[in-house]
Amino acid sequence: MTTLNETKNAPRKLHDGMIKSRKTRIGDLVIAGICFLLMLLCLLPMLHVLASSLSSPEALVRNEVFIVPKGWNTEAYKTVLTTEKYVRSLGWTVVLTVICTLLSITLTICCAYPLTYSNLRGGKFINFIILFTMYFSAGTIPHYLLLNSLGMLNTPYALIFPNCISVFNVIIMRSFFYGVPDSLREAAEIDGAGPIRVLVKVYLPLSLPVIATLSLFYAVGRWNGFSDALMYLKKSETEKYWPIQLLLYNVIKNSTQTTEQAAQEGFFANGVSKTIQMATVMFATVPILLVYPWLQRYFVTGVTIGAVKG
Amino acid sequence: MSWGTYMKRYGTLYLLLIIPIAFFILFRYVPMTYILQAFKKNNILIPPWQVEWAKNNGFQWFIKAFKDKDFIIALKNTLFLNLLDLVIGMPMPIIMALLLNELAFPKYKRVTQTVLYLPHFLSWVIISSITLRLFATNDGLINKMLGTSIPFVGDPEHWRGTYIFLGIWKECGWNTIIYLAALTGISPELYEAAEVDGASRWRKIWHITLPGIRSTIIVLLIMNLGHILGSEFDRPYTLSNPLVTEASKTISIYVYEKGINGQQYSLTTAVGLFQSVICVIFLLMSNTLAKKFGERGIW
Numbered sequence: 001m002t003t004l005n006e007t008k009n010a011p012r013k014l015h016d017g018m019i020k021s022r023k024t025r026i027g028d029l030v031i032a033g034i035c036f037l038l039m040l041l042c043l044l045p046m047l048h049v050l051a052s053s054l055s056s057p058e059a060l061v062r063n064e065v066f067i068v069p070k071g072w073n074t075e076a077y078k079t080v081l082t083t084e085k086y087v088r089s090l091g092w093t094v095v096l097t098v099i100c101t102l103l104s105i106t107l108t109i110c111c112a113y114p115l116t117y118s119n120l121r122g123g124k125f126i127n128f129i130i131l132f133t134m135y136f137s138a139g140t141i142p143h144y145l146l147l148n149s150l151g152m153l154n155t156p157y158a159l160i161f162p163n164c165i166s167v168f169n170v171i172i173m174r175s176f177f178y179g180v181p182d183s184l185r186e187a188a189e190i191d192g193a194g195p196i197r198v199l200v201k202v203y204l205p206l207s208l209p210v211i212a213t214l215s216l217f218y219a220v221g222r223w224n225g226f227s228d229a230l231m232y233l234k235k236s237e238t239e240k241y242w243p244i245q246l247l248l249y250n251v252i253k254n255s256t257q258t259t260e261q262a263a264q265e266g267f268f269a270n271g272v273s274k275t276i277q278m279a280t281v282m283f284a285t286v287p288i289l290l291v292y293p294w295l296q297r298y299f300v301t302g303v304t305i306g307a308v309k310g
Numbered sequence: 311m312s313w314g315t316y317m318k319r320y321g322t323l324y325l326l327l328i329i330p331i332a333f334f335i336l337f338r339y340v341p342m343t344y345i346l347q348a349f350k351k352n353n354i355l356i357p358p359w360q361v362e363w364a365k366n367n368g369f370q371w372f373i374k375a376f377k378d379k380d381f382i383i384a385l386k387n388t389l390f391l392n393l394l395d396l397v398i399g400m401p402m403p404i405i406m407a408l409l410l411n412e413l414a415f416p417k418y419k420r421v422t423q424t425v426l427y428l429p430h431f432l433s434w435v436i437i438s439s440i441t442l443r444l445f446a447t448n449d450g451l452i453n454k455m456l457g458t459s460i461p462f463v464g465d466p467e468h469w470r471g472t473y474i475f476l477g478i479w480k481e482c483g484w485n486t487i488i489y490l491a492a493l494t495g496i497s498p499e500l501y502e503a504a505e506v507d508g509a510s511r512w513r514k515i516w517h518i519t520l521p522g523i524r525s526t527i528i529v530l531l532i533m534n535l536g537h538i539l540g541s542e543f544d545r546p547y548t549l550s551n552p553l554v555t556e557a558s559k560t561i562s563i564y565v566y567e568k569g570i571n572g573q574q575y576s577l578t579t580a581v582g583l584f585q586s587v588i589c590v591i592f593l594l595m596s597n598t599l600a601k602k603f604g605e606r607g608i609w
Contacts, residue, residue: 027511028413028414031412032415038406039425039426041479042429048440048444110326111326111327111331113323120320120323126327133338135590138338139341139565139582139586140565141565141570143337143341144569144570145344145354149357164333194319195319195322195323195326220431224432224435245433246435248435248436249548284435288431293424296423300487300490304488304491
């Protein structure tokens with residue numbers, strides 16, 4: 001644990017040392033300026049979406065909206081929130097994301113924790129069968145055929161189980177557990193605690209940062225997941241299980257197909273749907289964008305551990 | 311310790327492992343048995359081990375794939391796009407990490423990092439829905455602002471550029487994390503000594519910073535080389551449109567369209583197997599190569 005904290009503080013120390021002895025302040029300003037431009041590059045598209053979603057459909061069709069809304073209009077949000085299709089998909093995606101994240105993080109802990117015991121008999125073999133799946137995968141179709149024979153196709157289970165453990169995240173979790181001093185485990189064992197008690201009383205309380213990070217990774221993965229829904233939910237009656245990403249994809253695909261017709265006939269119906277699309281994009285991104293900055297310190301550590309040990 | 315006492319003390323560990331291991335067996339290893347489908351006749355109604363062998367000693371589908379013009383195009387596109395990603399996309403996070411490392415204002419640096427991580431959290435569906443609006447040929451905002459009509463997503467050549475650019479836009483900031491972590495491992499004393507000697511910013515970057523992250527660069531290079539024939543699905547699929555299919559159709563899309571939509575399961579399983587095997591071979595080769603040059607490699 002202490003080593004992790006040290007590496008976290010190291011960059012700042014480095015910088016203080018560099019600032020003191022540095023004379024070329026202009027160079028620093030140039031670098032700060034470049035970073036500012038890079039930030040704009042990342043932010044402007046999102047600001048544009050926000051502005052578009054709050055503009056009048058006519059202004060959007062005339063392409064007058066950049067990052068300031070024109071013809072202030074919250075109609076699109078109201079429409080999204082009152083259209084059953086969108087509300088159901090958003091609600092279902094929230095439920096799905098919560099279920100998947102809880103399941104995944106629990107299984108990841110169950111998988112990673114026993115592997116930290118150096119005296120686990122068969123541990124090397126278990127380790128191998130887990131890591132091997134990172135380097136060799138059966139491929140899309142065999143996975144599809146398996147789900148077909150399990151009868152999971154066109155059911156919501158196909159979105160939950162097939163990818164509920166990520167080996168990469170198990171490695172991150174395990175590495176973090178390795179950082180817990182052995183003396184703590186031994187002390188608890190002397191007090192007569194079994195492995196489960198040690199996990200609950202010693203390891204989990206110390207691992208909240210990494211649990212938060214991996215939960216974020218799993219939640220983002222599920223929230224942004226698209227291809228599994230596209231491949232596994234083919235039947236039209238499964239439309240009620242479409243996550244927001246798949247719904248959005250289909251809405252946009254259909255609207256771009258009709259764009260040309262709309263343009264030829266010269267009416268604004270297309271503009272209305274554009275503001276609604278942009279409002280949907282906002283609903284589909286804002287939850288994540290509100291959460292990730294608060295976990296930044298932790299996921300930086302998580303990614304770093306994963307990179308070093310993976 | 312005898313098995314009895316061992317299981318009494320540590321048996322619960324195996325209880326914890328039961329479900330995860332069941333997961334890996336059912337969802338990772340059982341599908342591997344379905345690879346057999348690649349050598350069998352196309353029949354999904356009965357499990358592949360009961361189906362008759364395909365023609366040409368079972369290699370019928372591999373031969374068919376390599377005679378299929380669509381597959382060859384998909385193979386070329388996958389290789390070409392991944393190569394562009396490697397050559398153009400890989401140096402970008404390194405440059406950005408160096409830039410962030412040189413940034414002298416700690417608070418500003420933290421804000422910059424937060425903002426640069428943002429695109430990583432957007433899905434390709436979202437990015438494509440924004441892109442198709444911004445980059446449209448005639449009424450896209452970017453063309454309007456430039457006063458041009460460049461077909462960013464409307465012809466194969468430009469589409470490739472847009473594809474690479476968006477890939478960099480999405481992951482560049484996120485990929486700096488690893489390099490920034492490696493940078494913290496460089497001893498500050500090296501910089502101090504260089505400053506005493508009057509080294510310029512560029513000389514410090516060249517002689518201290520870059521050598522300091524050399525092994526990280528090599529490891530990531532190995533991983534990327536290993537995936538040279540691997541193909542993402544979301545990115546080309548969501549960004550694709552009917553005007554650019556000759557550039558955008560990758561192996562993953564080929565497998566999806568011919569396999570899941572076209573029900574040619576044997577053919578597409580064969581293609582997937584080919585892809586996985588090439589991936590493993592490339593990974594092994596690049597790892598050996600890295601070790602030859604005295605680097606640590608990935609295992």
